[in-house]
Amino acid sequence: MKRAYFFVIDALIALLIIVSVIAFSTTTRTRKEVSYNELFIFLAKDSLNVLTELKTFETNNSYIQGLVQSNNITKNISLIRQISLFLETNKSKAKRLCEEMLKPLNITGKNIGLWINDELVCSFNKTSIDKAKTIIPLKSFVSGTGNETIHNVNVPKLETKIVEIRVWLE
């Protein structure tokens, strides 16, 4: 009789533990860390997307339209490719083009810059990258081309380049 009580109580306690664990786990949402860095990754990724997606001839920007009209730009290539080309021939034009395109980022107050083959092209920043505690880099490539004609447009020779957007936090 005593043994029967023991087993019944044992079973009840076990059941109680199991039920309470299940109840607790279904009512408690587990926390997955919200990473504020994700927001900065968006900035880097979006900037790179804009620079690779927009073509020089279609860009609605007075500086670029001026370059198109004066034939100082290759018409049917992405902005990042044009910046890479300028970097080899005219660094100030590369910097200006980069600044024109990343201008909206200036009002976000974030620290962001574009590097090509580890050379800074342009940046918008409040604090120096040297003082940054966290740097979020996003890399991509601009593939190399020979001096060739694509869709009736002459595309100048370009070595493959590593393009990097860096966002940094104090």
Place this chain on the structure above:
Amino acid sequence: MKKEKKKKAEIFGIDLIIASFIFGAAAILLFHLASTKPYSETETMLKEAEKLSNILLSEGYPKDWQSVSENEIKIVGLGTGRKNEISKEKMERLKQLASNNYGLTKELLSIRYDYNISIVDENKNILSSAGKPLQAENIIKITRIVIYEKKPALLEIYLIK
């Protein structure tokens, strides 16, 4: 007699091991759950804003939802199909929907909070805006860089409590 006792002891031994295992697993699970906190309101809003920003950069469903009737729209996305490009027509349709049936736009955007979606240029001029005006105190903002009318602009997404 001796043999019987030994058998009983073995049963108790196995029983004890299984019970200890279950108890240990339950204790570990409880400890893990107790040490993880639920999301705070701000974090929930931030997650939702992130999700919303990705929905808005998609094309939506159907892809030409801007030209179909309200009840045919399943997902509101502002994308054109090119990376990070926002369609002016889709933004205008969202504006129109939001002013006619704000509740429906919240459903289509799959959000619980009130929202404001604005496209801002480099001089901080609002090029287009849809949703509630920004007055509440508890606001979460996410900024995405987009192409709007063939130039870079900011897509500012606010969630309002």
